[in-house]
Amino acid sequence: MSRATSPAGLSIRPLNPFxxxxxxxxxxxxxxxxxxxxxxxxxRAGDRAGGPDAASIVDSFYAAGRRGAVVGPHGSGKTxxxxxxxPAVAARGDEVRLLTLRDAGAGFPRIALLRLTRSTVLFVDxxxxxxxxxxxxxxxxxxxxxxxxxxTAHAPxxxxxxxxxxxxxxxxxTTATSPASAARLVRRLLDEHAPASAFAIDDEEIARRLAAxxxxxxxxxxxxxxxxESHRS
Amino acid sequence: xxxxxITILFEGGRRxxxxxxxxxxxxxxxxxxxxxxxxxxxxxxxxxxxxxxxxLAVHHFVRHTPDDSLLDFRRPQSLRTILPIGPLSxxxxxxxxxxxxxxxxxxxxxxxxxxxxxxxxxxxxxAVVRTPPPVVLEDA
Numbered sequence: 001m002s003r004a005t006s007p008a009g010l011s012i013r014p015l016n017p018f019x020x021x022x023x024x025x026x027x028x029x030x031x032x033x034x035x036x037x038x039x040x041x042x043x044r045a046g047d048r049a050g051g052p053d054a055a056s057i058v059d060s061f062y063a064a065g066r067r068g069a070v071v072g073p074h075g076s077g078k079t080x081x082x083x084x085x086x087p088a089v090a091a092r093g094d095e096v097r098l099l100t101l102r103d104a105g106a107g108f109p110r111i112a113l114l115r116l117t118r119s120t121v122l123f124v125d126x127x128x129x130x131x132x133x134x135x136x137x138x139x140x141x142x143x144x145x146x147x148x149x150x151x152t153a154h155a156p157x158x159x160x161x162x163x164x165x166x167x168x169x170x171x172x173x174t175t176a177t178s179p180a181s182a183a184r185l186v187r188r189l190l191d192e193h194a195p196a197s198a199f200a201i202d203d204e205e206i207a208r209r210l211a212a213x214x215x216x217x218x219x220x221x222x223x224x225x226x227x228x229e230s231h232r233s
Numbered sequence: 234x235x236x237x238x239i240t241i242l243f244e245g246g247r248r249x250x251x252x253x254x255x256x257x258x259x260x261x262x263x264x265x266x267x268x269x270x271x272x273x274x275x276x277x278x279x280x281x282x283x284x285x286x287x288x289l290a291v292h293h294f295v296r297h298t299p300d301d302s303l304l305d306f307r308r309p310q311s312l313r314t315i316l317p318i319g320p321l322s323x324x325x326x327x328x329x330x331x332x333x334x335x336x337x338x339x340x341x342x343x344x345x346x347x348x349x350x351x352x353x354x355x356x357x358x359x360a361v362v363r364t365p366p367p368v369v370l371e372d373a
Contacts, residue, residue: 012248012322012324012331012351012352012353013324013359015282015329015331016282016283019282019283019284020282020283020284020285020286020287021282021287222284225283225284226284226326229326229362230362230364233326233360233361233362233363
């Protein structure tokens with residue numbers, strides 16, 4: 001970001017490195033911890049970047065008949081990972097359509113409006129927001145159209161006993177944060193967006209704050225945003 | 234291949250404006266090799282940044298395409314607009330309002346390039362975050 005100083009001495013300060021624009025999904029890529037995603041389909045993850053692990057998840061998605069779920073707690077990077085997987089799916093010739101669901105399924109459109117076709121892969125972020133009836137309807141619509149479905153959820157979607165099998169999705173990857181991945185991500189944000197800042201925070205403090213937020217990276221960033229603002233005042 | 238650069242210059246180097254002022258800027262494409270251009274867009278706009286959702290609005294917009302027979306992409310382009318009454322630039326703790334001239338270049342092949350130069354509209358003072366002193370509970 002540019003830094004401009006006016007003749008009158010007014011200055012425009014660089015943005016806070018923990019601003020939404022820098023930490024939102026899509027602004028940073030998902031990064032896996034030391035390739036542990038491997039072929040196990042279980043892995044630790046926290047900060048972002050693509051790479052071969054994203055490719056292996058997409059391989060698993062296609063091997064499962066273009067169905068699957070990314071599972072993990074709040075703020076563990078599910079949405080970010082979903083964004084990172086989109087290019088790899090598009091590269092296979094499928095059209096990715098992202099459906100972001102809010103509380104209680106707000107944002108869920110009429111099925112017909114989704115215009116599902118055989119080449120559609122529907123990314124549903126916040127699948128657990130849907131009640132069983134909507135899951136069933138969505139699952140059947142996807143199956144009928146021959147489309148793909150990749151969802152994020154806080155808990156596995158493969159063992160829901162009460163819903164139809166079309167609503168169940170195999171877990172492709174489990175996201176989790178770690179103090180090491182949080183520290184790496186914080187360092188990267190500071191290096192990229194506040195290289196001249198005197199703001200400093202050690203790994204121990206980052207780990208303490210992450211633990212205080214139950215491993216929620218989003219909450220960690222909110223807290224660091226405030227800390228950064230108070231520091232530069 | 235090296236991506237083309239974009240240079241934006243404010244007339245007279247001025248970066249602080251008041252509502253109703255005339256903003257004049259020049260922008261040009263810097264490229265070592267000839268490039269085929271699909272479009273070149275310049276905007277005078279504001280956006281918010283901070284902890285929450287972001288907002289933006291475009292105050293002035295111009296788009297050039299190769300169909301513009303009078304346009305020579307090798308020469309600097311100029312931009313002039315009267316600035317509105319608001320929102321004024323603001324450097325708050327929770328939200329910041331930024332004004333900028335943003336230029337986007339869409340080459341026929343390859344990725345788009347974006348360049349942005351900030352300026353200030355109005356003179357709203359920066360916010361100062363004051364941490365309250367810790368509350369000390371006295372023994373009863």
